[in-house]
Amino acid sequence: MSNELSWVPEGVNMELPSSARIYDYLLGGGHNFEMDRTLADRLLTVVPARDMARLNRAFLGRSVQYLVRQGIRQFLDLGSGVPTVGNVHEVAQALAPESKVVYVDIEPVAVAHSELLLRDNPNAGAIQADLRDPEAILDHPETRRLLDFTQPVALLLVGVLQFIPDADDPWAVVQRYREALPEGSYLAFSAFTWDGNREAMTKAVEVFKNTQEPIHPRTRADILRFAEGFELVEPGLVYTPNWRPETGAVAEEDVRHSNLFAAVGRKV
Ligand SMILES: C[S@@+](CC[C@H](N)C(=O)[O-])C[C@H]1O[C@@H](n2cnc3c(N)ncnc32)[C@H](O)[C@@H]1O
Secondary structure, three states: OOOHHHHOOOOOOOOOOOHHHHHHHHOOOOOOOHHHHHHHHHHHOOOOHHHHHHHHHHHHHHHHHHHHHOOOOEEEEEOOOOOOOOOHHHHHHHHOOOOEEEEEEOOHHHHHHHHHHOOOOOOEEEEEOOOOOHHHHHOOHHHHHHOOOOOOOEEEEEOOHHHOOHHHOHHHHHHHHHHHOOOOOEEEEEEEEOOOOHHHHHHHHHHHOOOOOOOOOEOHHHHHHHHOOEEEOOOOOEEHHHOOOOOOOOOHHHHHHHOEEEEEEEEO
């Protein structure tokens, strides 16, 4: 068995590239196959995918820090990806060690590596599931063990909603999670948009057709609808680098390259 294949868990789809492994490659990780790298390299010829991934990941980190500062100690991270730098439990537990995190992903490589990383962390766990099945995730023993739904929970849907087609009504899916969240809970999310560069994004859609998860970019108005029933905190729904940047000045190129809108909202 080659070195590369020694970490491949059972049930992994070896037929088509996966968004989890493509994202891992774009962020400089090592849990991806040649087909994922080839696809990512094609993607890089049509969109600034590395910048998109980096800026999205940075938004995730800032939003988790913000949520911890608001007193949130419980995170349900849907579409959590292959663990890489700045994982949610690391960011949250650095500020508040008692923070609890449940990671959920559809992709076996992402889940297997999350489980491995979390072996000695009793405050975090990982589930392999499709986020379109809220009941299975909310009732999962790992969710029940770690999260107390009488206390505020942050629902994270970062860089994942573009994988859910309109036909599966991702807006209704978000609402089903919202109903399970107690008062004081939050939603943090980001999603691919057409609004930055429609031509480039149209080409990206074509490239993603050859993966396990084709993408469905959306207009700002449609992305805003994900936040129904949540009151957005400042600065509202903006391109990822513009969401509460750490330094005052945001590079204009980063904004142009980001191609994902992001926001954090409090359940009302
Ligand atoms: C671009 S990555 C984002 C990872 C992480 N949330 C972040 O922002 O850094 C998207 C992840 O969503 C996962 N995913 C796609 N469709 C999903 C679904 N229906 N249910 C659960 N996870 C899904 C992919 O496997 C991938 O790991």
